[in-house]
Amino acid sequence: MKAAVVLALALAVSFPIPAAAAAHEDSIATFLRGVADRGTLSGLRWPRFPYYRHELDSLYMRTGWRPLWTVRGKPTGAAQAAIEALADAGARGLHSSDYDAALLDERAQALSRQRNPSAHDVAWFDAALSIELARHVTDIHLGRVNPKNLSIGINIDAKRFDRAKVVGWIAEHGHLDEVIRDLEPRLLQYRNLKKSLARYRLLAARTDLGPVKAEGTVRPGDHFEGAAALRRRLAAVGDFHASGALQGLGADTTLYDRLTAGAVRQFQERHGLDADSVLGPATVAAINVPFARRVEQFELAMERIRWLPEIAGPFIIVNVPSFRLYAFDTLRGNGLADLTMNVVVGRDQVGRQTPLFERDMRYIIFRPYWVVTRNILKNEILPAVRRNPGYLQKHNMEIYSGSGDTGPAVPTTSANLQRVIRGELGIRERPGPKNSLGLAKFIFPNDDHVFMHGTPAQELFSRSRRDFSHGCIRLEDPPRMAVWILRDPVMWPMSEVKKAMDGPKPRRVNLTKPLPVLLYYSTTVVAPDGTVRFFDDVYRHDATLVKVLAEGYPFAP
Numbered sequence: 351m352k353a354a355v356v357l358a359l360a361l362a363v364s365f366p367i368p369a370a371a372a373a374h375e376d377s378i379a380t381f382l383r384g385v386a387d388r389g390t391l392s393g394l395r396w397p398r399f400p401y402y403r404h405e406l407d408s409l410y411m412r413t414g415w416r417p418l419w420t421v422r423g424k425p426t427g428a429a430q431a432a433i434e435a436l437a438d439a440g441a442r443g444l445h446s447s448d449y450d451a452a453l454l455d456e457r458a459q460a461l462s463r464q465r466n467p468s469a470h471d472v473a474w475f476d477a478a479l480s481i482e483l484a485r486h487v488t489d490i491h492l493g494r495v496n497p498k499n500l501s502i503g504i505n506i507d508a509k510r511f512d513r514a515k516v517v518g519w520i521a522e523h524g525h526l527d528e529v530i531r532d533l534e535p536r537l538l539q540y541r542n543l544k545k546s547l548a549r550y551r552l553l554a555a556r557t558d559l560g561p562v563k564a565e566g567t568v569r570p571g572d573h574f575e576g577a578a579a580l581r582r583r584l585a586a587v588g589d590f591h592a593s594g595a596l597q598g599l600g601a602d603t604t605l606y607d608r609l610t611a612g613a614v615r616q617f618q619e620r621h622g623l624d625a626d627s628v629l630g631p632a633t634v635a636a637i638n639v640p641f642a643r644r645v646e647q648f649e650l651a652m653e654r655i656r657w658l659p660e661i662a663g664p665f666i667i668v669n670v671p672s673f674r675l676y677a678f679d680t681l682r683g684n685g686l687a688d689l690t691m692n693v694v695v696g697r698d699q700v701g702r703q704t705p706l707f708e709r710d711m712r713y714i715i716f717r718p719y720w721v722v723t724r725n726i727l728k729n730e731i732l733p734a735v736r737r738n739p740g741y742l743q744k745h746n747m748e749i750y751s752g753s754g755d756t757g758p759a760v761p762t763t764s765a766n767l768q769r770v771i772r773g774e775l776g777i778r779e780r781p782g783p784k785n786s787l788g789l790a791k792f793i794f795p796n797d798d799h800v801f802m803h804g805t806p807a808q809e810l811f812s813r814s815r816r817d818f819s820h821g822c823i824r825l826e827d828p829p830r831m832a833v834w835i836l837r838d839p840v841m842w843p844m845s846e847v848k849k850a851m852d853g854p855k856p857r858r859v860n861l862t863k864p865l866p867v868l869l870y871y872s873t874t875v876v877a878p879d880g881t882v883r884f885f886d887d888v889y890r891h892d893a894t895l896v897k898v899l900a901e902g903y904p905f906a907p
Contacts, residue, residue, distance in 0.1 A: 375469075378472055378476075379415035381470060381474070382410050382417075383410075385473075386406040386407040389402065391474070393478070394481070394482070395447060395450050399481055402481060402484055405484065405512075405514040406477070406480065409484075412514075413518075417472055417476040418480060418522075419476050419479050419521060420461065420472055420475065423471075424461060424467075425458040425462060426521075427524065428521050428522075428524045429479060432479060432521075433454050435530065436451035436482055437455065440551070441547075441548065442530075442652070443544065443648060443651075443652035443653065444486070444489055444490075444494075450482055454479055480521075483520065484514070487516055487517070487533055490530060490534055490656070493654070494899060495653065495898055497657045502657070503705065503796070504659070504707065505659075509659070516529065516533075536660075537655055538685035540655045542876035542877075542878070542880065543652050543655070546876050546882050547652070550644050550645050550882075551645055553587070553641040560579060561579070562583060563576040567631075568606050568629035569606070569627075569628055570607070572606045574604060574629075575604055577606055580606075580614075580637070581610055584637075587882075589613040589614075612627065614629060614633065618636075620881065621883070622814055622815070622885045623636060623814055624814050646892075650872075650873070650874070650892050651872045651875070653895065661866055663863075663866075664678065664680070664865060664866075665866040666678075666711070668868070668869050668870060669870050670695050670706070670870065670871050671873045673815070674693060675689075675690065675692075675825065675831075676690050677690070689834045691825060692826040693826065694810050694816045695817050695823055696817060696820060697817050698888055698889055702821050703821065705796075705800060706871050707868075707869055708867070709794040709795065709866075711794040711835065711865040711866075712793055712861060712864060713793050713861060714791070714793070714836070714859045714861070715793065715856055716832075716856065716858075716859065717789055717790075717850065718781060718787050718789075718790065718791045718856050719779060719785075719856060721755065722747075722776065723799060724773070727776075732767075735767065742777065746785075747780070748760075748777070748778060749762055749767070749770060749775050749776070749777055750776055750777070751775055751776075754776055755856060756856075786806075787803040788803055788804020789851035789852070790803065790828040790829075790831075792831065794865075798821065800821050800822050800823070801823070802825055803823070803825065803828070804825055804828035805824040805825075808826075810824070811826045815886070829844060829851065835865060842859075871889070873885045873886070873887050873892055
């Protein structure tokens with residue numbers, strides 16, 4: 351009997367009496383309702399979440415406003431797994447501090463230690479974990495920033511999902527790792543970035559990889575004091591293989607020897623520099639970029655991949671910072687592009703930068719006119735005509751009426767030039783091998799009037815930096831591009847493509863299916879073999895994205 355009394359007293363101490371329990375639950379429910387109504391929770395790094403209010407309301411209405419992540423005030427196993435996932439956000443190119451992972455772990459431990467945690471502490475922990483997990487799964491799948499807020503024409507609406515349902519499922523069933531894998535982008539490039547990011551985080555933590563000091567220009571065979579530091583840094587990133595390479599140097603470690611020069615050349619190739627093995631200012635600056643900045647570039651690259659639509663079939667990507675086009679038959683396979691080529695993109699000037707968006711290519715025009723845009727007419731062509739009345743004839747141009755691609759030419763008279771000024775007529779360059787668009791243009795209709803085309807200025811493709819256009823994309827090899835796009839070895843082999851390019855007049859060929867084209871921006875690319883390539887932030891879009899990310903979740907989708 352005595353033991354029974356002791357047990358009854360112990361139970362009375364451990365668990366509130368029914369009336370007190372009801373009051374405790376009511377207090378928790380009131381707190382949770384208040385958080386959902388206000389869309390704020392003090393104590394978090396980003397306390398405001400107005401865009402999650404309705405989802406938080408939906409999440410807790412399903413439980414009758416009871417906690418999701420605690421039982422009798424103690425964190426569940428699912429709660430601990432969720433906190434661990436938030437703490438590991440860095441592996442996915444995100445920051446654990448944005449999800450208050452350390453604070454949530456501290457609060458979880460405190461709840462575990464307390465015999466009777468307060469309703470406030472239980473409710474705060476539950477709401478905070480739901481909010482942060484909802485943020486994290488959203489960031490994994492859609493990105494932290496809606497690209498439309500950066501004037502990027504990618505619509506993420508089709509990828510939206512029921513966050514409340516996902517968070518509730520995780521709280522009830524666990525299996526968080528599987529959920530995260532399902533939400534992460536499926537592109538092989540994302541997985542390659544994720545793997546290489548881990549390596550560069552380790553490099554950023556090292557203290558033995560100081561900057562390389564080199565004055566002036568250092569050429570193979572020269573001596574300079576920074577040679578040893580150069581080899582250490584190149585070895586760390588995989589360009590210099592030190593095993594046996596230093597034999598024969600003896601004590602003279604200041605020599606810029608042939609093997610080190612070869613490693614520098616490899617480094618230059620990976621960074622979009624002129625691969626000449628010469629240690630000039632640009633190469634030294636690239637070598638000395640802090641590894642923390644390289645980590646940031648990985649994170650930005652992964653963020654941009656999260657914006658991308660789900661693409662099943664063939665598609666084309668033009669990466670502006672690398673001045674490179676990649677065409678894929680499918681996302682499956684080894685990740686290698688089926689067609690690659692150099693491109694020229696828009697100049698780094700206001701109004702000339704190549705815009706970023708996703709559109710569908712609809713048709714090709716072989717042997718096209720160059721239809722001069724109103725902006726170029728106003729700023730370049732018409733002033734040139736005023737200075738030299740023979741300008742149009744000299745440059746094989748004509749005035750036209752109606753459509754620039756199909757409309758008739760009209761005489762070059764003063765009256766017609768006035769009509770051009772008023773916008774009633776236009777000016778175009780006649781087709782031919784010297785035409786500014788080359789012998790083909792590839793059209794994916796868009797409000798920016800940007801398209802891909804050939805060019806007679808082939809010498810530009812040999813340069814390491816290729817931002818020379820007014821915004822359109824010049825292709826190194828339009829015939830190969832046309833063959834790949836048309837995908838018909840019977841009707842459109844290379845011989846037929848070249849015949850159309852050399853024909854007597856423009857010829858439009860409609861695609862049988864729309865072909866997705868993505869004008870994209872990433873200063874970090876990882877090849878299928880693991881080779882990491884970095885490129886300059888030519889339009890400063892990285893700097894802009896860093897600034898927006900630092901400003902926090904008011905910018906979240």
